[in-house]
Amino acid sequence: MAKKDTVVYPAIFEPDTKVDAINVTFPDVPEAITYGRNEEEAAYYANDALGLALVSRGNLPKASSVKDVKLSKDQYVVLIAVDLEEAKRKIRKPTIRKNTTIPADLNEEAQKAGINFSEVLTDALRERLHE
Known part of the structure; x- marks a missing residue:
């Protein structure tokens, strides 16, 4: 069971063989964009990018269902969970x-x-x- 301040959004992972990385975007939060050298790193940075975007925007858009996310070739969906309280703390820390x-x-x-x-x-x- 998720914590009260945790939200989950689908992320689109897209391998980029030209630079040997995985690009990450969020259909519901277009300003959250990142990448990683592998899936683990991409998921880590996706969590940070999503948290920063959600805390900065102030409102929480409705998360799409995984089955409703439109994908193109080589793309796949990964669910990314963010603890909003933790994201707020990260932003405030000098x-x-x-x-x-x-x-x-x-x-x-x-x-x-x-x-x-x-x-x-x-x-x-x-x-x-x-x-």
């Missing part, structure tokens, strides 16, 4: 700059892989603090 030290070889590998250091550190801290 960020601060932290200086950190890591081994040079690890830094080179991470940069080559296009890793966002702030995102990784934030995710690791959230995981560690919420165990």
